[in-house]
Amino acid sequence: MTMVAESTVDREFGVTAPAGFRAAGVAAGIKASRALDLALVVNDGPSDTAAAVFTRNQVKAAPVLWSQQVLAGRRLRAVVLNSGGANACTGPKGFQDTHATAEKVAAALGIGAIDVAVCSTGLIGELLPMDAVLCGVDAAASALDAGREAGLAAATAVMTTDTVPKQATLRHPDGWTVGGFAKGAGMIAPSMATMLAVLTTDALVDGATADAALREAVRTTFDRLDIDGSMSTNDTVLLLASGASGAQPEPAELTGALTAVCADLAAQLQADAEGVTKEINVTVRGAASEDDAVHAARTVARDSLVKTALFGSDPNWGRIAAAVGYSPARVDPDRLDIAINGVTLCRGGTFATDRSTVDLSGRTIEVVVDLGLGSGTATILTTDLSHGYVEENSAYSS
Amino acid sequence: MTMVAESTVDREFGVTAPAGFRAAGVAAGIKASRALDLALVVNDGPSDTAAAVFTRNQVKAAPVLWSQQVLAGRRLRAVVLNSGGANACTGPKGFQDTHATAEKVAAALGIGAIDVAVCSTGLIGELLPMDAVLCGVDAAASALDAGREAGLAAATAVMTTDTVPKQATLRHPDGWTVGGFAKGAGMIAPSMATMLAVLTTDALVDGATADAALREAVRTTFDRLDIDGSMSTNDTVLLLASGASGAQPEPAELTGALTAVCADLAAQLQADAEGVTKEINVTVRGAASEDDAVHAARTVARDSLVKTALFGSDPNWGRIAAAVGYSPARVDPDRLDIAINGVTLCRGGTFATDRSTVDLSGRTIEVVVDLGLGSGTATILTTDLSHGYVEENSAYSS
Known part of the structure; x- marks a missing residue:
């Protein structure tokens, strides 16, 4: 193309x-x-x-x-x-x-x-x-x-x-x-x-x-x-x-x-999404297929615990690992790598780097999950789950 | 049993x-x-x-x-x-x-x-x-x-x-x-x-x-x-x-x-769920199967827009209809009935009663969706999506 x-x-x-x-x-x-x-x-x-x-x-x-x-x-x-x-x-x-x-x-x-x-x-x-x-x-x-x-x-x-x-x-x-x-x-x-x-x-x-x-x-x-x-x-x-x-x-x-x-x-x-304070791009690579990459990235992007953690600028990669694990994508826990804003926090399914080294103060957050299984890749664009989202969707009918 | x-x-x-x-x-x-x-x-x-x-x-x-x-x-x-x-x-x-x-x-x-x-x-x-x-x-x-x-x-x-x-x-x-x-x-x-x-x-x-x-x-x-x-x-x-x-x-x-x-x-x-202000029971009946009832009820129970509306005591049945519609369950839009706290707001896929007649001031909310297709029934217990949930999950690692 x-x-x-x-x-x-x-x-x-x-x-x-x-x-x-x-x-x-x-x-x-x-x-x-x-x-x-x-x-x-x-x-x-x-x-x-x-x-x-x-x-x-x-x-x-x-x-x-x-x-x-x-x-x-x-x-x-x-x-x-x-x-x-x-x-x-x-x-x-x-x-x-x-x-x-x-x-x-x-x-x-x-x-x-x-x-x-x-x-x-x-x-x-x-x-x-x-x-x-x-x-x-x-x-x-x-x-x-x-x-x-x-x-x-x-x-x-x-x-x-x-x-x-x-x-x-x-x-x-x-x-x-x-x-x-x-x-x-x-x-x-x-x-x-x-x-x-x-x-x-x-x-x-x-x-x-x-x-x-x-x-x-x-x-x-x-x-x-x-x-x-x-x-x-x-x-x-x-x-x-x-x-x-x-x-x-x-x-x-x-x-x-x-x-x-x-x-x-x-x-x-x-x-411009409702209540957005962070623009989050969730990339999954190394998936068994492109469909698997989309499924896994979408599951992470929808997870309320991931979205609230990132609203709080908390690089809580364990919540990302849990979301990948319950996605419909094929996952081998021992091959799972997770990086946030370029810092690999989880390698081979376990902690790799002190998470305090990740800077999440900016508006854009890049989450990269490598499943280590193939060449399937996809990125889902999402946002955080903030007080603003709750306010906008609870206080007004829309 | x-x-x-x-x-x-x-x-x-x-x-x-x-x-x-x-x-x-x-x-x-x-x-x-x-x-x-x-x-x-x-x-x-x-x-x-x-x-x-x-x-x-x-x-x-x-x-x-x-x-x-x-x-x-x-x-x-x-x-x-x-x-x-x-x-x-x-x-x-x-x-x-x-x-x-x-x-x-x-x-x-x-x-x-x-x-x-x-x-x-x-x-x-x-x-x-x-x-x-x-x-x-x-x-x-x-x-x-x-x-x-x-x-x-x-x-x-x-x-x-x-x-x-x-x-x-x-x-x-x-x-x-x-x-x-x-x-x-x-x-x-x-x-x-x-x-x-x-x-x-x-x-x-x-x-x-x-x-x-x-x-x-x-x-x-x-x-x-x-x-x-x-x-x-x-x-x-x-x-x-x-x-x-x-x-x-x-x-x-x-x-x-x-x-x-x-x-x-x-x-x-x-x-005792995190941030709960409303205990919501989503019942789906009339589904083609019990599995379909579970799928539809779960999709409604997970929908952030439904959960924030109910946090705001807003009987926004349109969001419930949308969630049922994107669930994996078989749905005939023309047979869809939706009741909240006993008031049927949607009948046959369209509005039935003025939603201002629904009282959501209490802690418990009963959502009943009738798919009109069979005898499958299931209830999913969930809660609203509140500022408290966002606060608890963004301010502390857990």
């Missing part, structure tokens, strides 16, 4: 960076706070190729059920997104509301409802205020613009407990560009999908290539972000390709660019 | 309630606090039948590796337990230390080391102060007594972050008795075992019957306690049967009595 250096990703532009896209973000009145809460992204073509990855949660929100049908043809002209309500566990009425939203977008743009994906995020189990949503669609359609401010407004309108919008852009030397935004600060454990993210490109690409490239990019980026082990009912990643650049990249180049943009967006999600 | 009413379980007596047992708890100096930290329980017979269930964690502490070997013959004369150190991830030296501890007990009691199980609990990754341990064994052997105070001292000596000792006794009308103690306040997600627990009985029972009865009792009690999803390296449940009553219960009666005592001890562990 052709990897593109992350240094070529910038965060100044998002979905409107590639040619052929317009966007808008408006305050529709879905949120009581009157903040921006409805976003629209439109692909003006000439191509309308699209791909998507959705949550594997068995309880799927109405907009996910709708968008899965829409994406079956791998074509999309527009996506409408709202914060302020997930429209999940809302029954047939919730699905009708999603359909009506797509119809409204279609009427405003002169396209078909089948060309419109819908994404929602917010509290589960409540109906959306449809008057506000439908008026918001008209306002957003009127505000559509190809400029930088419009892309930023769209990225801002999908925020829930996020404190900052997340955008990323990669401009390929061959004349095509990938842009995108993402949202999500809690209920993040995607497993084949992620929180809401919209990616755009002006590359010329067919549906099968777009689908394969997006799946591979998501597999190694958003899928390896795990804030709290809780998989959402609404996770959706969309890719819209306009073909407006006329450039037709090799599939591996497209995959590399998408991976770089997704990795950057995932890092931004990690940095 | 013959169930014994829980009301017949009392908490005044523990391992010395059945005839044929002596116990002791001493301050050996393993803990810097000089609190009680070494316990000894001795079976004076005439029978020496025993059974055990151990952690399934692939990283097993030295005392678990030792005790697994000792229990292969289903006979045991004594068990020595220490708090103040888990003796896990301590390599060959750690195993030698466990062996030396068993030899010391054997010499003091005039039995073989192969008759002595060892249990340890505390910080992972550090060697025990063996001078203190070995002197403590002598002190404990001298203090052995069949009285109530001796049993309480043993139950107290195994405490780590526990705030109270946990004991339970059931006196069967047919003249035999089951007693026991347990410890554990965090790193509790046993899955085929539990934190340290020692059960005693004066029933006359063979090894195979004892083994089957203990496994069944543990499967539906300790295995369904899940405080934080973290499986320990040291979990051990032991049963010692002296036969001193001369009574030989039916296997189902024994299983019922053990289940009642284990259930009571598990409830005590739940009530």
Whole structure:
């Protein structure tokens, strides 16, 4: 796979960076706070190729059920997104509301409802205020613009407990560009999908290539972000390709660019997670397989005792050893090495270095576990479990 | 199975309630606090039948590796337990230390080391102060007594972050008795075992019957306690049967009595869990199988967003629906009912009742999920995720 250096990703532009896209973000009145809460992204073509990855949660929100049908043809002209309500566990009425939203977008743009994906995020189990949503669609359609401010407004309108919008852009030397935004600060454990993210490109690409490239990019980026082990009912990643650049990249180049943009967006999600005080990267190497590496790293990343210890700047490697041991990965306790911020504290399953030599005062913590069994490697991005996380998730419904 | 009413379980007596047992708890100096930290329980017979269930964690502490070997013959004369150190991830030296501890007990009691199980609990990754341990064994052997105070001292000596000792006794009308103690306040997600627990009985029972009865009792009690999803390296449940009553219960009666005592001890562990402010019982019924019910209930019980919402007395059933949906259990979203403290908030996968009608001000919260698919039922005991849990596990190494 052709990897593109992350240094070529910038965060100044998002979905409107590639040619052929317009966007808008408006305050529709879905949120009581009157903040921006409805976003629209439109692909003006000439191509309308699209791909998507959705949550594997068995309880799927109405907009996910709708968008899965829409994406079956791998074509999309527009996506409408709202914060302020997930429209999940809302029954047939919730699905009708999603359909009506797509119809409204279609009427405003002169396209078909089948060309419109819908994404929602917010509290589960409540109906959306449809008057506000439908008026918001008209306002957003009127505000559509190809400029930088419009892309930023769209990225801002999908925020829930996020404190900052997340955008990323990669401009390929061959004349095509990938842009995108993402949202999500809690209920993040995607497993084949992620929180809401919209990616755009002006590359010329067919549906099968777009689908394969997006799946591979998501597999190694958003899928390896795990804030709290809780998989959402609404996770959706969309890719819209306009073909407006006329450039037709090799599939591996497209995959590399998408991976770089997704990795950057995932890092931004990690940095802005609920209650985060430490950004923790758990790498497992030497696993019997890549799957084993993912399982072991994910188990460590989800362990409440590991996460609270690191919140307290305590290099408690015994809790990491225990978590590796109860993971589904194959483990030989006598070959287990554990390093934190470059100091090997456990070698061959027993203590190696005084843990007081590890400095955890910084914001980033690198945990490296070597299982000594093979060549499987994976990194899961997570955060600590802090008083801020408990406060944010106990004091407010979200 | 013959169930014994829980009301017949009392908490005044523990391992010395059945005839044929002596116990002791001493301050050996393993803990810097000089609190009680070494316990000894001795079976004076005439029978020496025993059974055990151990952690399934692939990283097993030295005392678990030792005790697994000792229990292969289903006979045991004594068990020595220490708090103040888990003796896990301590390599060959750690195993030698466990062996030396068993030899010391054997010499003091005039039995073989192969008759002595060892249990340890505390910080992972550090060697025990063996001078203190070995002197403590002598002190404990001298203090052995069949009285109530001796049993309480043993139950107290195994405490780590526990705030109270946990004991339970059931006196069967047919003249035999089951007693026991347990410890554990965090790193509790046993899955085929539990934190340290020692059960005693004066029933006359063979090894195979004892083994089957203990496994069944543990499967539906300790295995369904899940405080934080973290499986320990040291979990051990032991049963010692002296036969001193001369009574030989039916296997189902024994299983019922053990289940009642284990259930009571598990409830005590739940009530004293780290940072607990709410005792939460998650029942899943209508599952396609009992395994599915356990999986779904466990996923809800482990979900950080559910646990923080309930800490905040917020009946956020949408988070429960999301957790059920990402569990490995088979789920039909359109048949999902969710009730909290008796109020059905979600019926057929959508909202049913205004959630403000639910009163969560009390300490106990009953969550009942009906999957509407079959007759599988299970309850997992857990607690909320509070500031106290984060404080306890970030500010101190344990």
